[in-house]
Each structure stands twice: as C-alpha cells, then as structure tokens.
Amino acid sequence: MLNRTVAPESQAVNHINLIEPGHAALPNGCQVYWFNSGDQDLVRVEWIFNNLRFDKQKPLLNMAVNTMLTEGTANLTAAQIADSIDYYGAFLQAEYGYDQSQLTLYSLNRHLEHTLPVVVDVLTNSQFPQNELDTFVRNQQQKLQVSLQKNDILARRAFNKAVYSDTIYGLSANAIDYQQLQRTDMLSHFKQMYQPANCTLVISGKVDEATLQQVTGAFANWQNSFEPADTTQPSITPVTERFFYTEKPEALQSAIRMGLPMVNRSHPDFPALQVLNTVLGGYFGSRLMANIREDKGYTYGIGSGISSLKHGAAFFIATEVGADVCRSAVEEIEKEINLLRSELISEEELSLVKNYMQGSLLGSLENVFSHADKFKNVYFSGLGFDYYDRYTEVIKSITAEELQTLANKYLNFDEFYKVIVGKY
Amino acid sequence: MVKFDRFTLSNGLRVIVHEDHTTPMAVVNILYDVGARDESADQTGFAHLFEHLMFGGSVNIPVYDEPLQRVGGENNAFTSNDITNYYVTLPAVNLETAFWLESDRMLSLAFSEKSLEVQRNVVMEEFKQRYLNQPYGDVWLRLRPLVYKTHPYQWATIGKNLEHIEHAKIEDVKAFFKKHYNPQNAIMVVGGDVTLEQVKQLSEKWFAPIPAGEKYVRNLPQEPDQHEERREVVTAKVPLNDVYIAFQVPARTNGDYYALDLVSDILSRGQSSRLYRALVKEQPLFSEIHAYLTGSFDKGMLVVEGKPLENVSIDEAEAAIWQELNKMCDALIPDNELTKVKNKTESTMVFAEMALLDKAMNLAYYELLGDADQFNNETDKYLAVTAEQIQQACKSIFRKDNSSTLIYLAEK
Numbered sequence: 001m002l003n004r005t006v007a008p009e010s011q012a013v014n015h016i017n018l019i020e021p022g023h024a025a026l027p028n029g030c031q032v033y034w035f036n037s038g039d040q041d042l043v044r045v046e047w048i049f050n051n052l053r054f055d056k057q058k059p060l061l062n063m064a065v066n067t068m069l070t071e072g073t074a075n076l077t078a079a080q081i082a083d084s085i086d087y088y089g090a091f092l093q094a095e096y097g098y099d100q101s102q103l104t105l106y107s108l109n110r111h112l113e114h115t116l117p118v119v120v121d122v123l124t125n126s127q128f129p130q131n132e133l134d135t136f137v138r139n140q141q142q143k144l145q146v147s148l149q150k151n152d153i154l155a156r157r158a159f160n161k162a163v164y165s166d167t168i169y170g171l172s173a174n175a176i177d178y179q180q181l182q183r184t185d186m187l188s189h190f191k192q193m194y195q196p197a198n199c200t201l202v203i204s205g206k207v208d209e210a211t212l213q214q215v216t217g218a219f220a221n222w223q224n225s226f227e228p229a230d231t232t233q234p235s236i237t238p239v240t241e242r243f244f245y246t247e248k249p250e251a252l253q254s255a256i257r258m259g260l261p262m263v264n265r266s267h268p269d270f271p272a273l274q275v276l277n278t279v280l281g282g283y284f285g286s287r288l289m290a291n292i293r294e295d296k297g298y299t300y301g302i303g304s305g306i307s308s309l310k311h312g313a314a315f316f317i318a319t320e321v322g323a324d325v326c327r328s329a330v331e332e333i334e335k336e337i338n339l340l341r342s343e344l345i346s347e348e349e350l351s352l353v354k355n356y357m358q359g360s361l362l363g364s365l366e367n368v369f370s371h372a373d374k375f376k377n378v379y380f381s382g383l384g385f386d387y388y389d390r391y392t393e394v395i396k397s398i399t400a401e402e403l404q405t406l407a408n409k410y411l412n413f414d415e416f417y418k419v420i421v422g423k424y
Numbered sequence: 425m426v427k428f429d430r431f432t433l434s435n436g437l438r439v440i441v442h443e444d445h446t447t448p449m450a451v452v453n454i455l456y457d458v459g460a461r462d463e464s465a466d467q468t469g470f471a472h473l474f475e476h477l478m479f480g481g482s483v484n485i486p487v488y489d490e491p492l493q494r495v496g497g498e499n500n501a502f503t504s505n506d507i508t509n510y511y512v513t514l515p516a517v518n519l520e521t522a523f524w525l526e527s528d529r530m531l532s533l534a535f536s537e538k539s540l541e542v543q544r545n546v547v548m549e550e551f552k553q554r555y556l557n558q559p560y561g562d563v564w565l566r567l568r569p570l571v572y573k574t575h576p577y578q579w580a581t582i583g584k585n586l587e588h589i590e591h592a593k594i595e596d597v598k599a600f601f602k603k604h605y606n607p608q609n610a611i612m613v614v615g616g617d618v619t620l621e622q623v624k625q626l627s628e629k630w631f632a633p634i635p636a637g638e639k640y641v642r643n644l645p646q647e648p649d650q651h652e653e654r655r656e657v658v659t660a661k662v663p664l665n666d667v668y669i670a671f672q673v674p675a676r677t678n679g680d681y682y683a684l685d686l687v688s689d690i691l692s693r694g695q696s697s698r699l700y701r702a703l704v705k706e707q708p709l710f711s712e713i714h715a716y717l718t719g720s721f722d723k724g725m726l727v728v729e730g731k732p733l734e735n736v737s738i739d740e741a742e743a744a745i746w747q748e749l750n751k752m753c754d755a756l757i758p759d760n761e762l763t764k765v766k767n768k769t770e771s772t773m774v775f776a777e778m779a780l781l782d783k784a785m786n787l788a789y790y791e792l793l794g795d796a797d798q799f800n801n802e803t804d805k806y807l808a809v810t811a812e813q814i815q816q817a818c819k820s821i822f823r824k825d826n827s828s829t830l831i832y833l834a835e836k
Binding site: 002004005007008009010011012013038039040041042070078079081082083085086087088089090106107108135138139142143145146148149150151250251252253283284285293294295296297298299300320321322351352353355356358359360362363365366367368369 | 446447448449483484485489490491493494495496497498499513514515517518520521523524527528531541542543544545546547549550552553554556557558559560629630633661662663664693694695696701704705708711712731733734760763764767768769770771772774775777778779780
C-alpha cells in the first residue's frame with residue numbers, strides 16, 4: 001500500500017560543474033572569452049564595456065550612448081541596421097548597466113557573415129544622428145511620465161538616491177536631463193568608451209575554431225583611440241536622512257522599499273549574507289513571504305535581495321502592500337529583522353534553505369548561456385571561478401550561530417533607509 | 425527537433441517524456457484543461473484563485489512548497505483564459521519528490537478555510553497591484569467586454585471585480601476541484617535528465633491509483649462574428665493618451681493563425697517593423713506602438729496599441745494606424761519582408777530549444793491542442809504561409825466593423 005504521507009528519499013546536490021571558458025587577448029587589448037557547447041547552431045556574442053566616469057552635469061551619457069548605438073553609423077541608417085539584422089533572424093540588443101554597458105548579438109552561425117559586419121560598423125562608426133536623438137529624447141520623456149506614476153518605481157528611485165547619492169547608481173533621470181543631451185558629447189563619450197582596450201568579448205553557443213576566427217577576425221582592424229577610457233567612479237556617500245515618504249492620497253497600495261549599504265560580492269562575508277538573505281526574503285518560502293503574504297495576506301509578493309555592484313552594494317526589501325495595512329507591514333518587517341538578530345535559525349529551516357540554494361544554483365545552469373552569465377558575475381567582480389567553490393562550501397558549512405552574528409553585524413533596522421510611496 | 429515519448433495511464437492521464445541528458449535537472453509540468461473561460465459569469469476569477477489554493481496543502485501533505493524546497497526544487501504556476509499550468513524544476517536525482525507532491529494534490533486538496541481566507545486577500549492584493557494601482561492597468565477589464573459580448577473571454581483571468589473573489593466559498597472550491605482537477609483533464613510532461621522507463625514506473629506508482637473522475641465536457645457559448653464598430657473612451661488618471669484597437673480573429677486551431685501571427689510580426693516585431701518605422705520614426709506620431717495576437721483557443725484578438733505623442737490628436741493617431749493596416753490589405757507584402765519575418769520565427773524556435781522548461785510547457789500545450797508533435801512542425805507551418813494568404817487574412821479582419829477601439833484620455 002502506497003504511503004502518501006511520507007516523502008520519498010532524496011539526495012543533496014553534491015557538486016556543480018561549471019564550464020571554464022577559453023581565453024585570448026587580442027593585440028588591440030580586447031579580452032576574449034568563449035564557451036563552446038550546445039546542439040543548436042546558434043551563438044550569442046557580447047561586447048561588454050566598462051562605463052565611463054559618472055559626470056553629474058551630464059548624467060545620462062552612459063545610458064544614452066549605449067541605447068542609441070543602433071541608431072545610425074557613418075555608413076548605415078537606423079533603418080538599414082534594423083533591416084539587415086532582422087532579415088537574418090538575428091537580434092541585436094544594447095543593454096545599459098550600472099557598471100558595464102554592452103551590445104549583444106544573437107545569431108544563427110550560418111548568418112554570422114551577414115550580421116557581424118553590421119556590429120563592426122556600429123562599434124566603430126556610430127554617429128548618433130540629430131534626428132534620431134530628437135526622437136530618442138521625446139520618446140524617453142514620454143516613457144518617463146508613465147514610470148513616474150508607478151509607486152514601486154518611485155520607491156526604487158528614492159531608495160537608490162539615498163543609498164548611492166550622486167553616483168551612476170543613484171541616478172534618477174528627469175525630463176530635463178534628457179533635454180540636455182548633446183550629440184557632440186555623445187560622440188566623444190562613444191569614442192572614449194567603445195574601444196577595444198575597454199572591451200571584454202564573451203562568445204557562447206556553438207563556438208568552434210572557425211566561429212572564433214570569424215568573430216575576432218571581423219574586428220581585426222579595430223583600433224584604440226588616443227585617449228584611454230577613464231572608468232574610475234566617484235566614491236559613494238549615502239545621505240543622512242533615513243525616512244522618505246511620498247504621499248499618494250488615492251493609492252490602493254503602498255510601495256515599500258527599505259535597506260542599507262552592504263558589502264559586495266568580493267567581500268568574504270558575501271556568500272554567508274546570501275544565505276541570510278535567502279532565509280529572510282530570497283525565496284518563495286522565505287520568512288517575509290510566509291509572514292506577510294501567506295499568513296497575513298497583506299501583499300501579492302515581498303522579497304529581499306543584495307544588489308552587488310563594482311563600487312558598492314545594497315541590501316533591500318521591496319513590496320507593495322494594501323494601503324490600509326502599510327504600517328502593520330512595516331512593523332512585521334522590523335519584527336522579522338529583529339528575529340534574525342535575537343534567535344537562532346532552527347536546524348530544520350537552515351537545512352531547507354541550504355538544500356534550496358544548492359538546487360537553485362544547479363538549476364540556474366540551464367544552458368551554455370547560463371554558464372557564460374555565471375562567469376560574468378565573478379569576472380566583473382574581480383573574482384575567479386573558485387568563488388563558486390567557496391560559495392557552495394559556505395552554504396554547506398555555515399551555522400545558525402554564524403548567521404545570527406552576521407545579522408547583528410549587518411542588519412540593524414534602525415539604520416535602514418525606509419521609503420514609502422502611497423499611504424502610511 | 426524535440427524528441428519525446430507518450431503514454432496514457434488507465435485513469436486517462438496523458439504523460440509525455442522528453443529526455444534531455446545535457447542538464448542535471450528535471451522538470452515536471454502539469455497542464456490542467458481549465459481556464460477563466462470555464463467560470464460562470466457570476467463567479468469570475470475563480471480558476472486563478474483556485475491556482476493559489478493548489479499551494480495550500482493537499483490531502484496527505486500539509487504544505488506543498490516546503491518539501492520541494494528541501495530537495496532543491498522550485499515551482500510556480502499560471503492561469504490563462506484557456507489553461508492552468510503548474511511546473512516544478514528540481515535536481516533530477518530528486519524527481520520522485522515532484523511525483524509525490526503533484527499526485528497528492530491531484531488526488532485531493534486539504535480544503536483549508538485559513539488557506540482560502542489568506543489567498544482571497546493575496547489575490548485581491550494582486551488585483552490591486554496589477555490592474556487597479558497602475559496607469560492603464562485596467563485595460564483588459566475594459567477591452568475584453570468590448571470585444572466579447574457572449575463568450576466568457578469577456579472577463580480577465582483575475583476576474584471582473586474584487587467582490588467575486590471576496591465571496592468565494594469553500595464549497596465552490598471543492599466543486600471546482602471535482603469538476604476540473606482529475607487525471608482525464610490533465611497532461612503531464614516530464615523532461616530533463618530522466619528516462620522513459622523511470623517516468624513510467626513513477627507514474628504508475630503515484631498517479632495510476634488516482635480515480636479517473638468525470639470528464640469535463642466543455643460547452644461554451646461561442647462569440648458571434650462582429651458586424652459593428654465598437655468604441656469606448658475613458659478619461660483616467662494616466663499621464664498620456666493611449667489607443668487600443670482590437671480585432672476579432674479566428675481560433676488558435678484555425679489555419680489562418682500562422683498568417684495572422686506573421687501579420688503581427690510584420691506590423692510590430694523589431695525596429696524594422698512597419699508600425700515602428702512609419703509611426704514612431706518616419707512621421708513621427710507615436711512614442712511607442714505594438715501589435716500582438718492573443719492566440720486564444722476560441723475566437724481571439726489581434727490588438728494594436730500605441731501612445732500618441734502629446735501634440736498628436738486621437739483622430740490623427742487612429743487614422744495613421746488605419747492607413748498602415750489598409751496598406752496590408754491593399755498590396756501584397758514584398759518577398760524580402762515575408763522572408764524576414766519567417767527567418768525571425770525560425771531562429772526564435774531554435775533559441776527556444778535551449779530552455780528545458782519552455783520545451784516541457786510547449787509539449788503540454790501542443791498536446792492539448794491535439795498533438796505534441798505539432799511543436800516540431802510549427803516552423804514549417806510558418807514557412808508555408810504565402811503573401812496572398814497574408815493579404816487575405818488582413819482583408820478579413822482589418823475592417824472597421826470588426827474593430828473595438830478603446831481610448832484612454834489623460835486627465836489634465
């Protein structure tokens with residue numbers, strides 16, 4: 001007779017096999033990493049550049065230059081770029097990030113001969129035509145108006161500004177910032193940032209020797225400009241004010257975002273902090289979800305996380321709750337933070353979180369692209385693949401006592417930056 | 425090409441197995457053949473609320489998530505107007521835990537009052553977060569009743585209003601489970617680092633003992649063809665005006681689906697698409713514009729949506745959209761443009777094969793449509809579409825008397 005009340009036997013995840021990339025440095029200074037695996041005849045090519053030093057007089061340059069890369073070169077109009085990429089079923093995406101910005105090409109291998117020349121042109125000859133810049137500014141300003149009516153977005157802007165102040169991480173773009181974008185500034189920013197010595201090239205998918213030659217060969221004539229890229233960043237000084245409330249009298253829900261500056265991935269405490277974060281708000285069964293969603297029904301979702309950046313990091317809790325229960329939700333969050341500091345996590349809960357995190361790491365390696373993504377996480381934090389060995393070792397060995405010590409060291413609710421948009 | 429095997433248990437549960445030994449993970453995807461279209465008009469939002477209750481404990485297992493997380497697994501689910509789909513991913517060595525959990529909740533739920541009370545609140549907060557407390561969030565609550573006058577597609581999966589969710593009773597939950605949640609109304613796909621023999625053995629062990637239940641026979645009122653222009657104008661607290669034009673289109677299983685899907689690609693996929701190029705870049709009249717197909721099992725919608733620039737009148741904006749739609753009806757699309765959207769479809773299908781969960785979901789979906797193997801024939805169906813078929817499909821749907829227009833005017 002089948003006994004349905006007893007769970008089947010299970011096993012812990014023992015080890016994670018990460019694909020180590022091939023590496024070459026090109027004569028022009030570009031660092032190339034490749035991951036060859038997969039049955040599909042397709043490839044993802046990423047050209048990744050460190051952002052230039054943030055200039056608060058011209059705050060949007062890193063973002064605008066990246067976003068407008070595909071809007072025209074000396075040889076091709078924006079329309080021609082789009083046509084030639086789309087015709088071959090490829091995707092060319094510009095992605096702006098806080099530390100790096102990149103251009104990504106997804107292409108079937110057999111179409112690389114047609115798609116690569118377009119990327120070469122984009123990365124060497126972008127022009128930011130004035131008419132395209134006008135369109136960009138107009139459309140971004142319209143989108144901004146919609147964003148500024150969303151409470152969760154307002155809360156994120158206020159939080160980042162408090163924690164990261166006047167840096168690229170704390171930037172909250174306003175309509176006037178778009179207005180001030182000048183084509184000449186964008187051209188010189190482009191010239192300094194998008195050069196081979198400031199580029200990491202990551203190729204993943206079916207990357208045999210011929211494909212590797214094809215991609216690097218296409219950029220054989222890519223030269224550095226005379227001025228090297230200044231990729232240093234101003235230091236971060238969080239503001240002193242701790243509480244930010246924007247009242248929205250007609251809000252049905254309030255957005256809550258709170259947290260504080262944290263150590264980043266390169267700090268020895270980081271893997272253990274990830275365990276602590278998972279317990280608190282990092283998965284569906286977390287304490288915040290169990291209490292504030294599953295027990296109280298205050299919200300559709302609540303979570304916490306650590307955003308690890310090159311020059312800083314922040315721990316944050318974010319949710320949207322019924323406007324009438326906002327104060328109660330904040331009290332429950334405080335209770336959960338204090339519990340981590342005052343009581344040991346039970347063996348049962350800790351072993352669950354450990355197993356969950358190891359399964360989650362294994363599951364995050366879905367295909368060759370995921371392996372490349374894992375590599376980028378550590379590479380751009382100045383770490384090696386041994387980080388993941390340490391990470392799994394910490395997950396396996398950390399004790400409830402150590403986690404309690406960490407909570408007392410890093411999570412003091414009174415020091416939290418607290419942002420509320422809606423009703424309080 | 426996604427290879428798979430199929431078998432059916434004696435209680436009617438259909439099982440599909442897709443072996444993929446490139447991953448150490450396994451996925452178990454269970455699709456129940458029930459969606460918001462199966463709700464009664466005075467109890468909308470129920471299929472989705474029920475999905476939440478499926479995580480509130482089953483007859484022999486008090487909580488669903490915890491044992492799964494303990495073996496390194498994750499899960500989620502979604503409800504659409506047509507289906508409810510549950511999925512688990514976990515290390516393949518712990519596959520049996522997923523069978524244990526999923527079979528117990530197919531057998532019977534715990535039907536806890538506390539769980540119902542909490543999930544009612546959670547879903548009401550979801551309603552507020554996604555539909556009421558967002559600019560334009562209520563668009564589907566307005567557009568669906570405009571397009572559908574008879575068919576239950578006239579309400580969104582979240583439901584018509586908060587009251588329907590608030591009033592859900594435990595008896596309703598039990599009746600809904602009995603009617604829809606049994607082996608005959610489900611399709612299970614098991615994929616990843618598993619073998620056919622292993623899945624057969626585990627299915628026999630955990631699922632075969634579940635009673636077959638009654639087969640639900642769907643008999644929904646079908647939406648009559650539209651023969652009048654419909655229009656709704658709302659003044660709302662939104663920052664920008666917004667124009668939605670929805671057209672009734674044939675059901676997903678109708679042969680025209682492929683031509684119409686390419687039509688939406690020609691209109692708005694990527695920066696080389698017609699609406700983007702003509703109306704955002706060249707003229708320019710809109711800050712953004714999109715077109716998409718709902719792919720519904722019964723009569724569906726093709727929706728064109730755009731936010732006009734602030735100096736552009738609604739009349740001007742609508743006229744510009746119609747001009748582009750009329751071009752599709754008046755002239756055959758050029759060969760290179762057709763090749764372009766076909767190439768894009770083809771490469772998207774190749775990329776989709778890299779994601780295990782997507783493959784499992786797709787196999788279940790196509791099996792419900794009639795045959796899982798259709799997943800492997802999709803590309804060919806798109807490639808076979810001709811310019812003449814596209815023009816014909818456009819002519820049949822892009823008519824004023826087949827359109828429902830919803831305008832948001834920004835309150836100044």
